[in-house]
Amino acid sequence: MLPRRYHKLVRVLEQRQPDLTVLLESVHKPHNLAAILRTCDAVGVLEAFAVHHNPEEILPFFSGTALGSEKWVFLHALPDIDTAIGSLQQRGFRVYAAHLSERAIAYDSVDFTQPSAILLGAEKWGVSDRALELVDAQIAIPMVGMVQSLNVSVAAATILFEARRQRQAAGLYDRVRLEPETYRRLLFEWSYP
Amino acid sequence: MLPRRYHKLVRVLEQRQPDLTVLLESVHKPHNLAAILRTCDAVGVLEAFAVHHNPEEILPFFSGTALGSEKWVFLHALPDIDTAIGSLQQRGFRVYAAHLSERAIAYDSVDFTQPSAILLGAEKWGVSDRALELVDAQIAIPMVGMVQSLNVSVAAATILFEARRQRQAAGLYDRVRLEPETYRRLLFEWSYP
Ligand SMILES: C[S@@+](CC[C@H](N)C(=O)[O-])C[C@H]1O[C@@H](n2cnc3c(N)ncnc32)[C@H](O)[C@@H]1O
């Protein structure tokens, strides 16, 4: 491998944020999945999660089989929304449902320097009622137009770049956040694909 | 029309920002165009602009013929990039090319409370060299991942929501920004489609 490539990998791993992630609930349009994973990569998300009634449908996006940003952001399939939210909470994440509702708080009032998972809902149906029961809070991006909702990859990006802004200000990109073990393993895997 | 609907239209027009816009250079994937116009509507963009070598290809997005957010954000076709950038500058806009380059400044260091047009480039080729010569400045969204660029609708949203944040703080959504004549005309057109 060229030294330049190697330094790029190192630089990227040094800025990965293991405590920032997304959980996709039945998001299924390939262009939306691709755009979301690309944004995840850009802000340093290490791994992402998906719950999907029919995982085969979005199989190319699960790590290993794809050629785009999916290669750099591990997408894990989880069997159901209870397991998904529960396991993230158990690992210390606060889970925020991106959902425009009366109960939602403004997305930029959340402290994203803490371990945070952003739950995004399906293109047509949004976040499920069950998920809304389980999450720690609902967050919304204010809108002043006629249309009722944003595209899901746009909503994801707006929230993730707000998280990036806060984490940047807090210096979270300035020190290595991965466990040494994870860091070494990934550097090896990415170097010798 | 129901009074509730009427009040919604009034509320939306009261928050429209005639001095914030996007200029799309050969952006042509329908899902990207749709996502961008939807975001424009959400942050209060009044009208948007496009330069396209083959306008017929994206005809459904030009005002009047479409059913989605295109209905609420006028998309104007302009013949070429010189005309497009020139006419915006003549109307007092600063034109910012969203373009990741050495010369670009960080998107969140720009003062978007001033009349601003954000130029976005084609999915594959990005902003043209000619456009880069003509714009007032290049702006970039910092990325810390492996992938080279964001999806174009994601880039548009990230910049537009930063503009919204600044304009919100400056009180620009708290007073009517449209000329009385434009306001009345649009209220009429939107009320009786
Ligand atoms: C197209 S929207 C779903 C719309 C669906 N009809 C609903 O009522 O929830 C897809 C997803 O994008 C996210 N989203 C869209 N606009 C949002 C906003 N303004 N604030 C927060 N999340 C948003 C949510 O996660 C939503 O489930």
Ligand SMILES: C[S@@+](CC[C@H](N)C(=O)[O-])C[C@H]1O[C@@H](n2cnc3c(N)ncnc32)[C@H](O)[C@@H]1O
């Ligand atoms: C997919 S990108 C084009 C990539 C193209 N290969 C290039 O080198 O410009 C489409 C458009 O999204 C915008 N864009 C994507 N990532 C960006 C970033 N990090 N900063 C600013 N604009 C970006 C630019 O307007 C770009 O022309």
